[in-house]
Amino acid sequence: MAARQHYGEKMNYLERTLMKMGTLVVQELEKSIEALKNQDVDLSQKIIDSDINVNEIETDINEQCLTLIAEEQPVARDLRVILNALKVSHGLERIGDNAVHIAKSTIKLSQEKYIKPLIDIPRMAEIAIGMLNDSLDALVNLDAEKAVEISKRDQLVDEIYSQVFRELITYMHEDPSKISQSMTFLFICRRLERVADQSTHICEGVVFVAKGESSELNP
Amino acid sequence: MEQKTGEKIKLQTKNMNLYYGNFHALKDVSIDIVQNKVTAFIGPSGCGKSSFLKSINRMNDLVDIARIEGTIFYDGIDVYKAYDVTELRKRIGMVFQKPNPFQMSVYDNIAYGPRVHGIKRKNALNEIVEKSLKAAALWEEVNDRLHESALGLSGGQQQRLCIARVLAVEPDVILMDEPTSALDPISTAKIEDLIYELKLEYTIVIVTHNMQQAGRISDTTAFFLLGEIIEVDATDKLFLNPKDKRTEDYITGRFG
Secondary structure, three states, X not given: OOOOHHHHHHHHHHHHHHHHHHHHHHHHHXXXXXXXXXXXXXXXXXXXXXXXXXXXHHHHHHHHHHHHHHHHOOOHHHHHHHHHHHHHHHHHHHHHHHHHHHHHHHHHOOOOOOOOOOOHHHHHHHHHHHHHHXXXXXXXXXXXXXXXXXXXXXXXXXXXXXXXXXXXXXXXXXXXXXXXXXHHHHHHHHHHXXXXXXXXXXXXXXXXXXXXXXXXOOO | OEOOOOOEEEEEEEEEEEXXXXXXXXXXXXXXXXXXXXXXXXXXXXXXXXXXXHHHOOHHHHOOOEEEEEEEEEOOEEOOOOOOHHHHHHHXXXXXXXOOOOOOEHHHHHHHHXXXXXXXXXXXXXXXXXXXXXXXXXXXXXXXXXXXXXXXXXXXXXXXXXXXXXXXXXXXXXXXXXXXXXXXXXXXHHHHHHHHHHOOOOEEEEEOOOHHHHHHHOOXXXXXXXOEEEEEEEHHHHHHOOOOHHHHHHHOOOOO
């Protein structure tokens, strides 16, 4: 039997809880884009209602980390895992808020016909959610090299964001009646751009846990 | 002997090997111990930490079957070739795991060393006793019972008395072999605070089984395993990001 088995079990449980939170947030985000595309008010409301689950897991993770620090005096990689779990859970909670924001926008736009077919927003969402998913994978496997690779996709999300930004400004210039909806889409894009940034933060966390080095992957 | 950073190396061993009969207790130990820093040795029981400590001030001379190869330099001088053992142990004092006051008064415990080294004048001895007890953060607690038996002091006070006894002969280096393992948390905290103060004037080498203690008080930590130094680094680095898997397993307690 390995020494301090119960301690190892608590550390494993923390990591499992974090992954459960990650999976939940990815699902909520995917649903929010699905609901946006289909102008699905019911699904949007479900996303808003279930945000409390994400918040509860964050509280649970905070408590687990505090208990581990207080009772087990973690050092080395264990300590890095715990510090990182606090940061990542906070980041995931923010990403969950983004899903809620998108769901609220969908409800707001539910009675309007979209000014244009949604192409770039789902594309941006796909890349950002892909980054989130892969960064969580890299975290499970402590794959620092993969984390660095994933973070590079943030550039692409930023480019699409700028492009959509310009496009929507043009719409607003041409037809002031489209300003309200354009602004809503713009805010949605901003949220997705933040998801990519948050995913990059998770990648930085992977490097920190795996190598003990602080890095700035999105300078 | 200067390092690049301008830190002075107080003690240095080069490829030091220690044998007890056929048992190879220390294997090619090379380490620099920097002046006015606290260096902590950690590692499982029987890994050679205490043996290393005892080699530094030649306490292993007392063990018939002990044999040493390699060199130990103190201020650049080979302690096994160029030092008189009494002089060496005056310069390099030692504090042990269990407080071991002599069966005499508090005062005489402190005055013992200076007397052996030839100080007889009452005033001079009084001064040394007061100064040493103050430096060991014990003066306030014992100044009204200097002439009572030291055995009446609490465990924590006895240990600080032993530190004061070391300080009385004006050493340069203090070796501490698990100095707080027999003490309660409050006495431990007092000794740790004391170590923090003492490093301004002395170089301290401490063996501890308490990893948090090493983390709290030392500047450098060395991890011993089976007679070898596996890793030595700045304490914050060693505890946040150890390079060797064996160090990580040991400090996280997953060893074994």
